[in-house]
Amino acid sequence: MPELGKYAVEVLSAYGVTLLLLAGIVALSLRRDARVRRLLADQERRMGRVHE
Amino acid sequence: MSIWDYANPKKFMQTTDRLLPFVAVPAGLMLAAGLLWGFFLTPDDYRQGATVKLLYIHVPSAMMAINAWGMMLVASLVWLIRRHHVSALAAKAAAPVGLVMTLIALVTGAIWGQPMWGTWWAWDPRLTSFLILFLFYLGYIALWEAVENPDTAADLTSVLCLVGSVFALLSRYAVNFWNQGLHQGASLSLDREQNMADVFWYPLLVCLAGFVLLFLTLVLLRTRTEIRLRRLKALEARERMA
Secondary structure: OOOOHHHHHHHHHHHHHHHHHHHHHHHHHHHHHHHHHHHHHHHHHHOOOOOO | OOHHHHHOHHHHHHHHHHHHHHHHHHHHHHHHHHHHHHHHOOOOEOOOEHHHHHHHHHHHHHHHHHHHHHHHHHHHHHHHHHOOHHHHHHHHHHHHHHHHHHHHHHHHHHHHHHHHHOOOOOOOHHHHHHHHHHHHHHHHHHHHHHOOOHHHHHHHHHHHHHHHHHHHHHHHHHHHHOOOOOOOOOOOOOOHHHOOOHHHHHHHHHHHHHHHHHHHHHHHHHHHHHHHHHHHHHHHHHHHHO
16 A cells, blocks of 8 residues: 555545446446346347347 | 448447457456556655545546547537437437546546645636536436437437537636636646656556546447347337337
Protein backbone atom coordinates (compact mmCIF):
# COMPACT_ATOMS: atom_id res chain seq x y z
CA MET A 1 0.00 0.00 0.00
CA PRO A 2 1.49 3.37 -0.97
CA GLU A 3 1.90 6.08 1.63
CA LEU A 4 -1.02 8.44 1.00
CA GLY A 5 -0.37 10.77 3.95
CA LYS A 6 -3.09 13.20 4.93
CA TYR A 7 -5.01 12.60 1.67
CA ALA A 8 -5.61 8.87 2.25
CA VAL A 9 -9.37 9.29 2.75
CA GLU A 10 -9.78 11.36 -0.42
CA VAL A 11 -7.71 9.04 -2.63
CA LEU A 12 -9.20 5.80 -1.31
CA SER A 13 -12.78 7.07 -1.46
CA ALA A 14 -12.32 8.34 -5.04
CA TYR A 15 -10.90 5.00 -6.18
CA GLY A 16 -13.60 3.14 -4.23
CA VAL A 17 -16.46 5.10 -5.82
CA THR A 18 -14.93 4.73 -9.29
CA LEU A 19 -14.41 0.97 -9.04
CA LEU A 20 -17.91 0.55 -7.60
CA LEU A 21 -19.53 2.52 -10.44
CA LEU A 22 -17.50 0.76 -13.14
CA ALA A 23 -18.26 -2.66 -11.65
CA GLY A 24 -21.92 -1.64 -11.38
CA ILE A 25 -22.34 -0.69 -15.05
CA VAL A 26 -20.48 -3.84 -16.17
CA ALA A 27 -22.61 -6.08 -13.92
CA LEU A 28 -25.87 -4.40 -14.94
CA SER A 29 -24.98 -4.64 -18.64
CA LEU A 30 -24.11 -8.36 -18.37
CA ARG A 31 -27.22 -9.15 -16.30
CA ARG A 32 -29.54 -7.34 -18.69
CA ASP A 33 -27.92 -9.03 -21.68
CA ALA A 34 -28.37 -12.47 -20.09
CA ARG A 35 -32.03 -11.73 -19.26
CA VAL A 36 -32.86 -10.51 -22.77
CA ARG A 37 -31.04 -13.49 -24.33
CA ARG A 38 -33.12 -15.86 -22.20
CA LEU A 39 -36.41 -14.11 -22.98
CA LEU A 40 -35.63 -14.07 -26.72
CA ALA A 41 -34.66 -17.74 -26.73
CA ASP A 42 -37.93 -18.61 -24.92
CA GLN A 43 -39.95 -16.52 -27.36
CA GLU A 44 -38.28 -18.04 -30.41
CA ARG A 45 -38.77 -21.54 -29.04
CA ARG A 46 -42.43 -20.79 -28.39
CA MET A 47 -42.89 -19.50 -31.92
CA GLY A 48 -40.96 -22.39 -33.44
CA ARG A 49 -38.26 -20.25 -34.94
CA VAL A 50 -34.63 -21.12 -35.28
CA HIS A 51 -32.51 -19.43 -32.60
CA GLU A 52 -29.77 -17.19 -34.00
CA MET B 1 -17.32 -3.86 -48.12
CA SER B 2 -19.02 -0.69 -46.93
CA ILE B 3 -19.37 0.51 -43.35
CA TRP B 4 -23.12 0.67 -43.97
CA ASP B 5 -23.19 -3.14 -44.13
CA TYR B 6 -22.92 -3.05 -40.35
CA ALA B 7 -26.24 -1.24 -40.24
CA ASN B 8 -27.72 -4.67 -40.92
CA PRO B 9 -28.47 -6.06 -37.42
CA LYS B 10 -27.57 -9.62 -38.44
CA LYS B 11 -24.21 -8.52 -39.85
CA PHE B 12 -23.57 -6.38 -36.77
CA MET B 13 -24.33 -9.33 -34.44
CA GLN B 14 -22.07 -11.68 -36.39
CA THR B 15 -19.15 -9.25 -36.48
CA THR B 16 -19.38 -8.10 -32.86
CA ASP B 17 -19.72 -11.69 -31.65
CA ARG B 18 -16.21 -12.31 -32.95
CA LEU B 19 -14.88 -8.85 -32.06
CA LEU B 20 -16.11 -8.53 -28.48
CA PRO B 21 -13.52 -10.79 -26.74
CA PHE B 22 -10.70 -8.97 -28.57
CA VAL B 23 -11.92 -5.68 -27.10
CA ALA B 24 -13.08 -6.84 -23.67
CA VAL B 25 -9.90 -8.66 -22.64
CA PRO B 26 -7.51 -5.78 -23.51
CA ALA B 27 -9.96 -3.40 -21.81
CA GLY B 28 -9.71 -5.31 -18.54
CA LEU B 29 -5.95 -5.68 -18.80
CA MET B 30 -5.27 -2.04 -19.70
CA LEU B 31 -7.61 -0.74 -17.03
CA ALA B 32 -6.11 -2.96 -14.33
CA ALA B 33 -2.54 -2.18 -15.42
CA GLY B 34 -3.14 1.58 -15.66
CA LEU B 35 -4.92 1.89 -12.33
CA LEU B 36 -2.43 -0.33 -10.47
CA TRP B 37 0.50 1.53 -12.05
CA GLY B 38 -0.99 4.90 -11.21
CA PHE B 39 -2.01 3.99 -7.69
CA PHE B 40 1.00 1.97 -6.51
CA LEU B 41 3.97 3.01 -8.61
CA THR B 42 3.76 6.77 -9.14
CA PRO B 43 5.17 9.37 -6.76
CA ASP B 44 3.25 12.13 -5.04
CA ASP B 45 3.14 15.53 -6.67
CA TYR B 46 5.09 18.23 -4.82
CA ARG B 47 2.02 20.47 -4.60
CA GLN B 48 -0.95 18.07 -4.73
CA GLY B 49 0.55 15.28 -2.64
CA ALA B 50 -1.16 11.90 -3.02
CA THR B 51 -4.29 13.48 -4.56
CA VAL B 52 -2.42 13.47 -7.88
CA LYS B 53 -3.40 9.78 -8.05
CA LEU B 54 -6.96 10.90 -8.78
CA LEU B 55 -5.64 11.99 -12.17
CA TYR B 56 -5.79 8.37 -13.39
CA ILE B 57 -9.52 8.11 -12.84
CA HIS B 58 -10.72 11.70 -13.18
CA VAL B 59 -9.10 12.59 -16.51
CA PRO B 60 -10.07 9.38 -18.42
CA SER B 61 -13.63 9.43 -17.09
CA ALA B 62 -14.05 13.12 -17.96
CA MET B 63 -12.66 12.48 -21.44
CA MET B 64 -15.02 9.55 -21.97
CA ALA B 65 -18.01 11.50 -20.62
CA ILE B 66 -17.55 13.97 -23.46
CA ASN B 67 -16.48 11.45 -26.11
CA ALA B 68 -19.44 9.19 -25.31
CA TRP B 69 -21.77 12.08 -26.09
CA GLY B 70 -19.77 12.70 -29.27
CA MET B 71 -20.27 9.07 -30.30
CA MET B 72 -23.99 9.38 -29.51
CA LEU B 73 -24.11 12.52 -31.65
CA VAL B 74 -22.59 10.73 -34.66
CA ALA B 75 -24.91 7.75 -34.20
CA SER B 76 -27.92 10.06 -33.83
CA LEU B 77 -27.02 11.93 -37.00
CA VAL B 78 -26.71 8.61 -38.87
CA TRP B 79 -30.18 7.69 -37.59
CA LEU B 80 -31.70 11.04 -38.57
CA ILE B 81 -30.11 11.04 -42.03
CA ARG B 82 -30.01 7.37 -43.04
CA ARG B 83 -32.55 5.76 -40.67
CA HIS B 84 -30.30 2.87 -39.66
CA HIS B 85 -31.78 1.26 -36.55
CA VAL B 86 -28.45 -0.09 -35.30
CA SER B 87 -27.05 3.43 -35.02
CA ALA B 88 -30.03 4.62 -32.95
CA LEU B 89 -29.67 1.56 -30.70
CA ALA B 90 -25.92 2.16 -30.36
CA ALA B 91 -26.60 5.73 -29.18
CA LYS B 92 -29.15 4.39 -26.69
CA ALA B 93 -26.64 1.76 -25.51
CA ALA B 94 -23.89 4.33 -24.96
CA ALA B 95 -25.93 6.72 -22.80
CA PRO B 96 -25.81 4.83 -19.46
CA VAL B 97 -22.07 4.27 -19.91
CA GLY B 98 -21.57 7.98 -20.59
CA LEU B 99 -23.71 8.79 -17.58
CA VAL B 100 -21.49 6.66 -15.32
CA MET B 101 -18.35 8.30 -16.77
CA THR B 102 -19.80 11.76 -16.11
CA LEU B 103 -20.74 10.79 -12.55
CA ILE B 104 -17.23 9.46 -11.90
CA ALA B 105 -15.72 12.69 -13.25
CA LEU B 106 -18.03 14.84 -11.09
CA VAL B 107 -17.50 12.82 -7.90
CA THR B 108 -13.72 12.44 -8.23
CA GLY B 109 -13.46 16.12 -9.18
CA ALA B 110 -15.35 17.10 -6.03
CA ILE B 111 -13.20 14.81 -3.87
CA TRP B 112 -10.05 16.34 -5.38
CA GLY B 113 -11.43 19.88 -5.14
CA GLN B 114 -12.08 19.78 -1.40
CA PRO B 115 -8.41 19.56 -0.30
CA MET B 116 -6.96 21.46 -3.30
CA TRP B 117 -9.46 24.30 -3.79
CA GLY B 118 -11.02 24.23 -0.33
CA THR B 119 -14.47 23.47 -1.73
CA TRP B 120 -16.37 20.46 -3.05
CA TRP B 121 -18.11 22.49 -5.70
CA ALA B 122 -17.94 25.84 -7.45
CA TRP B 123 -20.14 27.27 -10.20
CA ASP B 124 -17.12 27.26 -12.44
CA PRO B 125 -17.72 27.13 -16.25
CA ARG B 126 -16.33 23.61 -16.67
CA LEU B 127 -17.93 22.16 -13.55
CA THR B 128 -21.28 23.70 -14.37
CA SER B 129 -21.24 22.55 -18.01
CA PHE B 130 -20.34 19.06 -16.80
CA LEU B 131 -23.27 19.07 -14.39
CA ILE B 132 -25.58 20.13 -17.24
CA LEU B 133 -24.10 17.35 -19.40
CA PHE B 134 -24.93 14.90 -16.58
CA LEU B 135 -28.53 16.18 -16.55
CA PHE B 136 -28.68 15.79 -20.35
CA TYR B 137 -27.61 12.16 -20.00
CA LEU B 138 -30.42 11.60 -17.46
CA GLY B 139 -32.93 13.32 -19.73
CA TYR B 140 -31.78 11.35 -22.76
CA ILE B 141 -32.17 8.01 -20.94
CA ALA B 142 -35.53 9.04 -19.50
CA LEU B 143 -36.81 10.06 -22.94
CA TRP B 144 -35.93 6.64 -24.42
CA GLU B 145 -37.89 5.01 -21.58
CA ALA B 146 -40.83 7.39 -21.79
CA VAL B 147 -41.69 6.99 -25.49
CA GLU B 148 -43.19 3.64 -26.44
CA ASN B 149 -42.71 3.78 -30.23
CA PRO B 150 -39.00 3.03 -30.81
CA ASP B 151 -38.71 5.11 -34.00
CA THR B 152 -40.33 8.13 -32.36
CA ALA B 153 -38.08 7.65 -29.32
CA ALA B 154 -35.04 7.50 -31.61
CA ASP B 155 -36.14 10.71 -33.39
CA LEU B 156 -36.76 12.64 -30.18
CA THR B 157 -33.60 11.45 -28.41
CA SER B 158 -31.54 12.25 -31.50
CA VAL B 159 -32.76 15.84 -31.44
CA LEU B 160 -32.06 16.02 -27.69
CA CYS B 161 -28.58 14.68 -28.39
CA LEU B 162 -27.96 17.46 -30.93
CA VAL B 163 -28.99 20.09 -28.36
CA GLY B 164 -26.91 18.45 -25.61
CA SER B 165 -23.87 18.49 -27.85
CA VAL B 166 -23.53 22.21 -27.13
CA PHE B 167 -22.88 21.35 -23.48
CA ALA B 168 -20.57 18.48 -24.35
CA LEU B 169 -18.51 20.97 -26.37
CA LEU B 170 -18.70 23.53 -23.57
CA SER B 171 -17.53 20.87 -21.10
CA ARG B 172 -14.45 20.36 -23.23
CA TYR B 173 -13.65 23.96 -24.09
CA ALA B 174 -15.17 25.95 -21.21
CA VAL B 175 -11.75 26.51 -19.64
CA ASN B 176 -10.60 28.06 -22.92
CA PHE B 177 -13.71 30.19 -23.52
CA TRP B 178 -13.80 31.80 -20.09
CA ASN B 179 -10.72 32.86 -18.19
CA GLN B 180 -12.49 32.50 -14.89
CA GLY B 181 -13.41 29.78 -12.46
CA LEU B 182 -11.32 27.32 -10.49
CA HIS B 183 -10.76 24.52 -12.96
CA GLN B 184 -7.30 24.44 -14.51
CA GLY B 185 -6.58 24.08 -18.21
CA ALA B 186 -6.81 20.81 -20.10
CA SER B 187 -4.63 17.97 -18.80
CA LEU B 188 -4.58 16.39 -22.25
CA SER B 189 -3.04 18.10 -25.20
CA LEU B 190 -0.63 17.45 -28.01
CA ASP B 191 1.98 19.68 -26.36
CA ARG B 192 2.07 17.41 -23.30
CA GLU B 193 5.57 18.54 -22.33
CA GLN B 194 4.05 21.72 -21.02
CA ASN B 195 1.55 19.91 -18.83
CA MET B 196 2.85 16.74 -17.27
CA ALA B 197 5.99 14.80 -16.39
CA ASP B 198 6.50 11.38 -17.99
CA VAL B 199 6.18 9.61 -14.65
CA PHE B 200 2.51 10.70 -14.53
CA TRP B 201 1.90 10.77 -18.29
CA TYR B 202 2.62 7.10 -19.16
CA PRO B 203 0.31 5.48 -16.59
CA LEU B 204 -2.31 8.07 -17.58
CA LEU B 205 -2.00 6.98 -21.21
CA VAL B 206 -2.59 3.34 -20.19
CA CYS B 207 -5.63 4.37 -18.13
CA LEU B 208 -6.98 6.40 -21.06
CA ALA B 209 -6.65 3.38 -23.34
CA GLY B 210 -8.33 1.20 -20.70
CA PHE B 211 -11.29 3.56 -20.35
CA VAL B 212 -11.71 3.86 -24.14
CA LEU B 213 -11.66 0.06 -24.55
CA LEU B 214 -14.05 -0.42 -21.62
CA PHE B 215 -16.44 2.06 -23.19
CA LEU B 216 -16.20 0.27 -26.53
CA THR B 217 -16.77 -3.12 -24.88
CA LEU B 218 -19.83 -1.92 -23.01
CA VAL B 219 -21.32 -0.15 -26.03
CA LEU B 220 -20.90 -3.24 -28.21
CA LEU B 221 -22.38 -5.49 -25.52
CA ARG B 222 -25.29 -3.16 -24.80
CA THR B 223 -26.01 -2.56 -28.50
CA ARG B 224 -26.24 -6.33 -28.97
CA THR B 225 -28.68 -6.43 -26.06
CA GLU B 226 -30.77 -3.65 -27.62
CA ILE B 227 -30.88 -5.46 -30.97
CA ARG B 228 -32.07 -8.65 -29.25
CA LEU B 229 -34.63 -6.68 -27.25
CA ARG B 230 -35.98 -5.10 -30.43
CA ARG B 231 -36.29 -8.51 -32.03
CA LEU B 232 -38.01 -9.85 -28.91
CA LYS B 233 -40.56 -7.03 -29.01
CA ALA B 234 -41.19 -7.64 -32.72
CA LEU B 235 -41.80 -11.36 -32.10
CA GLU B 236 -44.11 -10.61 -29.17
CA ALA B 237 -46.09 -8.19 -31.33
CA ARG B 238 -46.32 -10.79 -34.11
CA GLU B 239 -47.54 -13.37 -31.60
CA ARG B 240 -50.22 -11.00 -30.31
CA MET B 241 -51.40 -10.34 -33.88
CA ALA B 242 -51.65 -14.04 -34.74
